[in-house]
Amino acid sequence: MAIKDTPEEWTVTATTTPFTGNKTSVRTDTVVMPDGSTVTRDYQVHPGSVAVLALDDEGRVLVLRQYRHPVRQKLWEIPAGLLDIPGENPLHAAQRELYEEAHVKAADWRVLTDVYTTPGGCDEAVRIFLARGLSEAEGERFEVSEEEADMELARVPQDELVRLVLAGDLHNNCLVVGVLALTAARGGEGLDALRPAGAPWPARPFEA
8 A cells, every 4th residue: 555645535515615714714515424424524725835944054944933823822933925826836935935034035945845734624735845055135125014023033953943843842833844854854865855846736736
């Protein structure tokens, strides 16, 4: 048996959208189970996201501290953002987020990993990029607002982030997955063996 996630879609006999928000919505599907019975499943419909693990020449990861209201905490995270435009190239979105949140650009981009954040209750798919060859972006800094106006930036050694993740001090999904995937990649075939930045992403198809 191959250990690989595969597409599958069970029959849906009815769908409603009881809530529609600014960026996401909630959908209720009536789904036919393998034994022929039906159940309802509520889940958040999400446009998808990108995140950037930006690694500098000293082995430090660029992280941001931002308030997240649903969990009532300020979390250390890596730059990330929504795929606001349907079909948007995720690399272009990631480059935009790195510029807007950190005023940084990168010369080398790879796909670090792809994840579903909470597949039991949300269809959000995230592509986490590895960005290397960092330098300051040209021009004026992007003017941030709302939660981002209070952001703090830092560069933290990869090993220190791993220690903090395993100690239970860091909780952001993309940061945790990103730094552990980076550690695994370095201990395996190496960072240059990662998928190219334009690798297919069936969860959120895009044009090159």
